Amino acid sequence: xxxxxxLRIHRWSKGATRIKGAVILRADDSRKELPIADVTVTASxxxxxxxxxxxxxxxxxxxxxGGVWPGQxxxxxxxxxxYQPLDIKLQSSFRVSAKHLYIARMEPRREQLAADSDKTSxxxxxxxxxxxxxxxxxxxxxxxxxxxxVMNIGNTPCVRGxxxxxxxxxxxxxxxxxxxxxxxxxxRNVRASxxxxxxxxxxxxxxxxxxxxxxxxxxxxxxxDTATFLLEAEVFHTAISSNVRESYPVLFGRAxxxxxxxxxxxVSLEADVNGTHMVFPLGPxxxxxxxxxxxxxxxxxxxxxxxxxxxxxxxxx
Numbered sequence: 548x549x550x551x552x553x554l555r556i557h558r559w560s561k562g563a564t565r566i567k568g569a570v571i572l573r574a575d576d577s578r579k580e581l582p583i584a585d586v587t588v589t590a591s592x593x594x595x596x597x598x599x600x601x602x603x604x605x606x607x608x609x610x611x612x613g614g615v616w617p618g619q620x621x622x623x624x625x626x627x628x629x630y631q632p633l634d635i636k637l638q639s640s641f642r643v644s645a646k647h648l649y650i651a652r653m654e655p656r657r658e659q660l661a662a663d664s665d666k667t668s669x670x671x672x673x674x675x676x677x678x679x680x681x682x683x684x685x686x687x688x689x690x691x692x693x694x695x696x697v698m699n700i701g702n703t704p705c706v707r708g709x710x711x712x713x714x715x716x717x718x719x720x721x722x723x724x725x726x727x728x729x730x731x732x733x734x735r736n737v738r739a740s741x742x743x744x745x746x747x748x749x750x751x752x753x754x755x756x757x758x759x760x761x762x763x764x765x766x767x768x769x770x771x772d773t774a775t776f777l778l779e780a781e782v783f784h785t786a787i788s789s790n791v792r793e794s795y796p797v798l799f800g801r802a803x804x805x806x807x808x809x810x811x812x813x814v815s816l817e818a819d820v821n822g823t824h825m826v827f828p829l830g831p832x833x834x835x836x837x838x839x840x841x842x843x844x845x846x847x848x849x850x851x852x853x854x855x856x857x858x859x860x861x862x863x864x
Contacts, residue, residue, distance in 0.1 A: 564610075564611045565608065565609070565610050565611070566588075566590055566607075566608075566609040566610075566611055566623070567606075567607070567608050567609070568588070568601075568606070568607050568609075569582065569601070569604070569605045569606050569607070570582065570583045570584075570586045570588075570601040570605040570606075570607065570625070571583065571605050572800070573652055573653075574799075574800060576799075578799055579799040579800045581799060581800065581802050581804070581855065581857075582601075582603070582604050582605030582606075582855070583601065583605055583627070584600075584601055584602060584603045584604075584605065584841060585600055585601065585627065586600065586601040586605075586607070586625055586626065586627045586653075587599075587600055587624075587625070587626040587627070588600065588601065588607045588609055588623065588624070588625055589623070589624040589626075590609055590611045590621060590622070590623055590624075591621070591622050591624070592611075592620065592621050592622070593620075593622075595611070595612060597609055597610060597611045597612065602843075603841040603842070603843045603855070604843055604853075620636055620637070621636070621637045622634055622635070622636050622637075623635045623637065623651070625651060625653055627653065628656075629655060629656060630653040630654065630655050630656060631653060631654045631655070631656055633651060633652070633653045633654075635651045668860075668861045668862055668863045669820060669821050669837065669861060669862045669863070670820075670821055670822075670862075670863055670864070671818050671819070671820055671837055671838075671858070671862055671863070671864055672818065672819045672864065673817075673818060673819040673824075674795070674796055674798075674803060674816060674817070674818045675793055675794070675795055675816070675817045675818070676793065676794045676795065676796055676805050676807070676814065676815075676816055676817075677791060677792070677793050677813075677814070677815050677816075677817060677826075678791075678792055678794075678807055678811040678812065678813060678814045678815070679789050679790065679791055679792070679811065679812045679813040680789070680790050680792060680808060680810055680811055680812070681787050681788070681789050681790075681810065681812060682787070682788060682790070682810075683785055683786070683787055683788075684785070684786055684787070684788040685783045685784070685785050686783065686784050686785075686786065687781055687782070687783055688732065688782055688783065688784045689781075689782045690779065690780065690781045690782060691726060691728075691734070691778070691779070691780050691782060692777070692778070692779050693724065693726065693777070693778045694742070694775055694776065694777050694778070695722060695724045695765075695767075695775075695776055695778070696722065696744075696773055696774065696775050696776070697720050697721065697722040697749070697767050697768065697769040697773065697774050697776065698720055698722070698773050699718070699719065699720035699769045699770065699771065699772060699773055699774075700718075700772065701717070701745065701748075701770075701771035701772040702717065702771075703717060703718040704716070704717065704718065705717055705718050705719075706718060710768060711770065712748070712770035713750070713770075717770045717771070718770065719768050719769060719770035720768065720769055720770075721766060721767065721768040722766070722767060722768075723755075723764055723765060723766040723767070724764065724765055724778065725755075725762065725763070725764040726762065726763055726764075726778075726780075727761065727762050728761050728762070728782050729761070730761075731784055731785060731786075732761060732782050732783065732784050732785075733759055733760050733761045733782070733783055733785075734756070734759045734760060734761070734763050734780040734781070734782060734783075735759045735780065735781045735782075735783050736759075736780060736781050737756040737757070737759055737763055737778070737779070737780040738778070738779045738780070739751050739753065739756065739765045739767070739776060739777070739778045739779075740776065740777055741767070741774050741775070741776050741777075742775055742776065742777045743774065743775035744769070744771075744772055744773055744774030744775055745769070745771040745772050745774060746774060748769060748770050748771035748774075749767060749768065749769045749770075749771075749774045749776075750767065750768050751765065751766075751767045751776065752765070752766040752767070752768075753765075754766075756778075756780070759780070763780065765778050794807070796816075796854075796856075798864050801857055801858040801863075801864070802855055802856065802857040802858070803838070803855070803856050803864075804853070804854065804855050804856075805854050806845070806851045806852065806853050806854065807851065807852050807854065808850070808851060808852075809844065809850040809851060809852055811852065813828070814828075814829040814854075815827060815828045815829055816829060816835065816856075820837065833854075835856060836859075837858065837859055837862045838856035838857060838858050838859055838862070839856065839857050839859060840854060840855065840856040840857075841854070841855050841856075842854050842855075
């Protein structure tokens with residue numbers, strides 16, 4: 548095994564250079580070229596130096612304040628306790644370095660290679676990932692049916708200042724009713740209609756209930772005799788439901804990888820450890836007795852969390 552570092556250098560302002568790269572594990576199988584975190588990266592021209600570390604995705608961003616001019620030698624040093632030190636000398640050229648990626652390889656220390664090939668180590672197998680996703684769920688918990696009346700005497704001439712028929716000829720009366728669905732509930736599919744009396748001479752104002760909601764109101768008017776109105780609606784309750792889901796990680800070398808929705812909770816790994824089935828809650832500290840785990844958020848549209856767990860010495864898949 549070895550580590551591969553891909554980096555790109557470009558001039559970002561006068562007198563300064565920003566060196567960006569990604570540290571990955573080198574393997575014969577490109578699918579096993581996993582990112583490696585906490586590699587100390589140092590750039591030096593002999594007079595000025597700058598240091599940074601790779602993050603969980605292997606990415607590093609190193610501002611070198613001394614600036615790098617065409618033809619100038621720059622040394623990049625990579626240090627990690629599990630790998631042999633590596634120094635790379637670059638003969639910089641702005642035009643070339645802005646278009647090319649530089650590849651560096653770090654060899655694992657002998658003790659790390661010995662741990663990887665130890666057949667007496669504890670075997671971890673049949674690994675599964677369990678997690679919970681919480682999502683809002685709307686449940687129809689009932690309905691409401693209410694009647695109300697608008698009391699009026701027909702053929703009564705309209706008096707100025709009083710409610711009147713739309714043509715202004717006859718006296719009209721209005722009535723309204725309000726309803727509360729209760730905390731956490733709301734009305735949906737609200738309907739109001741005239742069901743008795745001289746309905747052709749009535750009008751319903753739907754502005755108070757057309758959009759539903761926790762509270763609704765209905766107002767109606769009649770300009771003939773007394774009319775009866777009916778209000779109907781369904782009541783929905785919104786609750787949070789928890790769904791337990793299961794997935795399987797992908798194993799490459801001494802690391803397992805899996806992704807979960809950003810809304811996941813209660814992540815745990817189930818595995819057979821030397822043939823004994825066990826459950827390992829991952830927890831906010833991402834602690835496992837047999838692996839070192841990291842997590843990072845994917846900034847893409849999927850909004851996922853990317854997990855990577857690398858086996859500790861003494862364990863093998």
